[in-house]
Amino acid sequence: MNRETVIGLEIHLQLKTKSKLFCSCSSDYIGATPNTNICPVCLAVPGTLPILNDHAVALAVKIGLALHCSISDNTRFHRKHYFYADLPKAYQITQYEHPIAVKGYVDIFAEGKEKRIRVHHLHLEEDAGKLVHPTSDGRLTGAAYSLVDYNRGGMPLSEIVSEPDMNSAEEVIAYITQIRQLARYLEVSDGEMESGSLRVDVNVSHSNPDGSLGTRVEIKNVNSLKSIERALEYEIARQNKVLDEGGHLAQETRLWDDVAGVTRSMRSKEGERDYRYYVEMDLAPISAGSEYVRKISESLPEMPWEKLDRFIKEYSISLEESLRLTEQKETADYFEACVSEGAPPIKCANWMHMEVQRILHDLSIGINDFPVPAAELGKLIIKVEKRELSNTQAKDVLAVMVEKKASLQDAVRLSGVSDGKISGAALEEAVKKVLDSEPEAVKAVRDGNDKKGAKVKFLRGLVMRETRGSADPAEVSQVVVSLLK
Amino acid sequence: MIKKMEMDEVRLREVLGFSCIGLPEEEYAEVLDRANSVLRMCDEMQELDSSNVSPFEWDVKKAPARREDSAVAWKGRDRFLDQAPVREGDFFRVPRIIAGDDVETEEEE
Amino acid sequence: MEFHKLSALDIAEGVKKGNWTASEVLSAHLQRIKKFDGQINAVVTLSEESADRDAKEIDKAVAEGRDPGPLAGVPFLVKDNFCTDGIRTTCCSKMLSDWIPDYDATAVKKMKEAGAVLMGKTNMDEFAMGSTTESSIFGPTLNPRDFDRVPGGSSGGSAAAVAAGFCPIALGSDTGGSVRQPSAFCGVQGMKPSYGQISRYGVVAYASSLDQVGPITRNMGDMAAVMEVLACADPNDTTCDSYKRPSFSEAALEGIKGKKIAMLTGYDAESMDRPLIEAIERAADYCRSAGAEIVEAELPITMKHAVACYYMVALGDASSKLACFDGMRYGHHADGRSLAEMYKRSRNEGFGKEVRKRILIGTCILTRGYYENYYVPATKVRQMIADEYAELFKNVDALICPITPALPYKKGLVEEDPVRIYLGDAFSSIANLAGLPSISLNVGFTEEGLPTNVQLMGPRFGDAGLLAFARSIENKAGSPQVADIENKGGCGE
Numbered sequence A: 001m002n003r004e005t006v007i008g009l010e011i012h013l014q015l016k017t018k019s020k021l022f023c024s025c026s027s028d029y030i031g032a033t034p035n036t037n038i039c040p041v042c043l044a045v046p047g048t049l050p051i052l053n054d055h056a057v058a059l060a061v062k063i064g065l066a067l068h069c070s071i072s073d074n075t076r077f078h079r080k081h082y083f084y085a086d087l088p089k090a091y092q093i094t095q096y097e098h099p100i101a102v103k104g105y106v107d108i109f110a111e112g113k114e115k116r117i118r119v120h121h122l123h124l125e126e127d128a129g130k131l132v133h134p135t136s137d138g139r140l141t142g143a144a145y146s147l148v149d150y151n152r153g154g155m156p157l158s159e160i161v162s163e164p165d166m167n168s169a170e171e172v173i174a175y176i177t178q179i180r181q182l183a184r185y186l187e188v189s190d191g192e193m194e195s196g197s198l199r200v201d202v203n204v205s206h207s208n209p210d211g212s213l214g215t216r217v218e219i220k221n222v223n224s225l226k227s228i229e230r231a232l233e234y235e236i237a238r239q240n241k242v243l244d245e246g247g248h249l250a251q252e253t254r255l256w257d258d259v260a261g262v263t264r265s266m267r268s269k270e271g272e273r274d275y276r277y278y279v280e281m282d283l284a285p286i287s288a289g290s291e292y293v294r295k296i297s298e299s300l301p302e303m304p305w306e307k308l309d310r311f312i313k314e315y316s317i318s319l320e321e322s323l324r325l326t327e328q329k330e331t332a333d334y335f336e337a338c339v340s341e342g343a344p345p346i347k348c349a350n351w352m353h354m355e356v357q358r359i360l361h362d363l364s365i366g367i368n369d370f371p372v373p374a375a376e377l378g379k380l381i382i383k384v385e386k387r388e389l390s391n392t393q394a395k396d397v398l399a400v401m402v403e404k405k406a407s408l409q410d411a412v413r414l415s416g417v418s419d420g421k422i423s424g425a426a427l428e429e430a431v432k433k434v435l436d437s438e439p440e441a442v443k444a445v446r447d448g449n450d451k452k453g454a455k456v457k458f459l460r461g462l463v464m465r466e467t468r469g470s471a472d473p474a475e476v477s478q479v480v481v482s483l484l485k
Numbered sequence B: 001m002i003k004k005m006e007m008d009e010v011r012l013r014e015v016l017g018f019s020c021i022g023l024p025e026e027e028y029a030e031v032l033d034r035a036n037s038v039l040r041m042c043d044e045m046q047e048l049d050s051s052n053v054s055p056f057e058w059d060v061k062k063a064p065a066r067r068e069d070s071a072v073a074w075k076g077r078d079r080f081l082d083q084a085p086v087r088e089g090d091f092f093r094v095p096r097i098i099a100g101d102d103v104e105t106e107e108e109e
Numbered sequence C: 001m002e003f004h005k006l007s008a009l010d011i012a013e014g015v016k017k018g019n020w021t022a023s024e025v026l027s028a029h030l031q032r033i034k035k036f037d038g039q040i041n042a043v044v045t046l047s048e049e050s051a052d053r054d055a056k057e058i059d060k061a062v063a064e065g066r067d068p069g070p071l072a073g074v075p076f077l078v079k080d081n082f083c084t085d086g087i088r089t090t091c092c093s094k095m096l097s098d099w100i101p102d103y104d105a106t107a108v109k110k111m112k113e114a115g116a117v118l119m120g121k122t123n124m125d126e127f128a129m130g131s132t133t134e135s136s137i138f139g140p141t142l143n144p145r146d147f148d149r150v151p152g153g154s155s156g157g158s159a160a161a162v163a164a165g166f167c168p169i170a171l172g173s174d175t176g177g178s179v180r181q182p183s184a185f186c187g188v189q190g191m192k193p194s195y196g197q198i199s200r201y202g203v204v205a206y207a208s209s210l211d212q213v214g215p216i217t218r219n220m221g222d223m224a225a226v227m228e229v230l231a232c233a234d235p236n237d238t239t240c241d242s243y244k245r246p247s248f249s250e251a252a253l254e255g256i257k258g259k260k261i262a263m264l265t266g267y268d269a270e271s272m273d274r275p276l277i278e279a280i281e282r283a284a285d286y287c288r289s290a291g292a293e294i295v296e297a298e299l300p301i302t303m304k305h306a307v308a309c310y311y312m313v314a315l316g317d318a319s320s321k322l323a324c325f326d327g328m329r330y331g332h333h334a335d336g337r338s339l340a341e342m343y344k345r346s347r348n349e350g351f352g353k354e355v356r357k358r359i360l361i362g363t364c365i366l367t368r369g370y371y372e373n374y375y376v377p378a379t380k381v382r383q384m385i386a387d388e389y390a391e392l393f394k395n396v397d398a399l400i401c402p403i404t405p406a407l408p409y410k411k412g413l414v415e416e417d418p419v420r421i422y423l424g425d426a427f428s429s430i431a432n433l434a435g436l437p438s439i440s441l442n443v444g445f446t447e448e449g450l451p452t453n454v455q456l457m458g459p460r461f462g463d464a465g466l467l468a469f470a471r472s473i474e475n476k477a478g479s480p481q482v483a484d485i486e487n488k489g490g491c492g493e
């Protein structure tokens, strides 16, 4: 069978601006009291006019440039008409014939290889409000009415429309991940699917043996990477089944039902839908002139793929390691700060991959909240390099730095490894720890059932192991004995 | 290329849906008549050769600056909600909506 | 003192000099409105309390030696589609019959800042859709020059109020002639400035790319003064140009000696009311005697296609701008079992018949097929019309042509002959399509006392030059006087 699944995506990124796209309402709406981030403009009060947020334009240009698009120097907004409770003007101001950025691409890694996904265009548009469906039993159906909150209405979105260049769920996930990474590198969007700042509509069709594309089905309501994967799996199988049985696919919009694990037809009359697009004359044409674009392009940070290449070359680390380090800009920055202290890059990469990652995972925090400054970690790694600390000692020191938010110097002292020896209070602490973990042996000694001293010897051995041999054996014996009294 | 079009009952029904306006059947003829007289008035315009002309756009002498990105809270919020036709606490209330409902093609009962 | 006969500038000068107070001027005008508006129905809402307060503010400023502004103490009225803070703004529709905005339209704000005193709101065709001011929920306005005739529309209330001496200045909005046609019918001066000259913020839209705020006065001196107050950039309206405006008052004083003025030819003059043709000839004579050269000009594309083009653009946009009235956040609401039913019932009950019809036709124009075959060609023809004018104004400074093909209609014509009313927009809508400044200028009255106005057009943003041209003609023709409504309509003394 020569049929291949063909997938294209529309990704909506909520842009990180202080105010909405066409009015001065705050964009800080998550958790806000309903209908507090509203004003006459975003409520479509008669007489009001949209005023374009320049920063939103700049962010869209930024993404466009990063996606290798050409930026139009004369772009226009259109009105897209439909009546719905979340759309106060009964039209959405969006870009249609003259989007701000066109014809770009992004390279992804999937199924072990690199692949180029073309970007058809990127445009700016306003978000809709939110509907709430209260019910006594919490179900959607059965509610007597719905409620509308316009806090999100008018938020700036940048819609990135890909060409139908993906053929598998894995590629789709890789593409979304790449766009999300880019959004975060550029600091244009949080790119979080959970909070809705990154939303995806999936278009699935099949290529026919003659190369033409089959009927396109749009899937909405996929709110996580997991549900996209499941929805695609379901939809591809469904389409194959229909086609295998000689049936026809309807061009339609289908909603993903995450609970039932199926897609359901939402709008069967898709063909009749007529949005009556035409030019929004309340807004002057936007010119993002070459000077404007040049300034933005100069402000672009190093792209993730550029960083990846550089890390491999500059630090001689593996592709795999480099991918891990550059996944988040903050991680990459941390790594480089570490290295700039003079620590060997490969060792830094190792430490970040093993120790730092483990601690972040245990504390469930991000690298931004990691309490140890990169420079301190760098110095710690150097100490290991100079054999001032063993690897195990260094790990203990790091643990103290995290736990007590201590500086390297303090942590070394607190762990009692300052001159390679553990003694005094630190030793006492270690011994206490060992005794606490061996109540039976301790009880035996205290009850006088250790005539041969084997249990004491055993406990002393444990302490020596706990202190990694850095304590004076005589002192250890002395402390053990005194604490067992 | 030029297509002279009539507005007929089928399109009128669609348009009634798109514009969320109801019309008693006895008034169809009147509206169709008026619409078609406007369209007939426009037929000649269709025949004008405008292939090399781009759609109308304003000449701008000096374009106004775009808005700086700063947030300003609106003071009229409470008064506005008080005036709203159907309010429920902090919300505007509407009849029950089921996900995927299509307002514009909803069948007349 | 007969305050109602004074010009705005005379009133302001007297207030500033202390010859009289803003409060005196206000109460004289309010009294006149109360006495006579029962007959002509030009005013739909009076805001006496706020007007009183504003007038006292002006008097206080004068007493304290502060500058009360160029229009100090000048009472004015605005069409009921201008948002006014705390004063109901209905568009003369059931849809907004009890809606009170919490902000002033920029034009209203500018007038107040200039010292003018807002008295209230004037009657209009529902949502500015009409040419007779007969479709208002507040009932029709009568023409103060002849009570059997309509005042024109849609800013009929504003034009009638100025003609009746209710105020020396009123504001209207002009989408296809809505300021200038009623000015012609009521025998006053009305202007539609260049598109982008005055902020549209706060004016309830009919069609975004055609609407423009327009002042109505009884003389060009006042007109220039109002223009100077209103024309400026506005951060709330990015379609309002931010170029630096010249002084309109100074420009209006310049003569037109040596200027070249075109008279439009190539239209069917035979089908027009004769006195209006004579008025154009009269206006041309005045220009000639003021030292201008008269030439002829033909505008074939414009004359053939303007009305059709105008209807496509205006109705398409109106269907879009009036979609926000859904009974949910403001305005007339009707219950429904579904969202669709609520929308439909709210809109059906809230909008009048004419408005609903225009929305339907406009929506149709934007749907598939019609959009490609009618709407898009119209936007191209619009560009061709704009180009035709740009070409003309390379060679001439102004154009004289009719503003309406007919003298004021008798009441009720809109029911009898709607097509004739449509075609009445043929001359006035051109300026909106091409974004040009246009003045409806009175050059006298017929023997039976009906006003004869002509249209003057200039190049885009050539508003100042056009004012000079209109003022030169007015110097010879004389400016229209307040209508003699005391004696049931007439041309005045």
Ligand SMILES: [Mg+2]
Pocket (backbone or CB within 6 Å): A094, A125, A159
């Ligand atoms: Mg979109």
Ligand SMILES: [Zn+2]
Pocket (backbone or CB within 6 Å): A020, A023, A024, A025, A037, A038, A039, A040, A041, A042, A043, A154
């Ligand atoms: Zn807002």
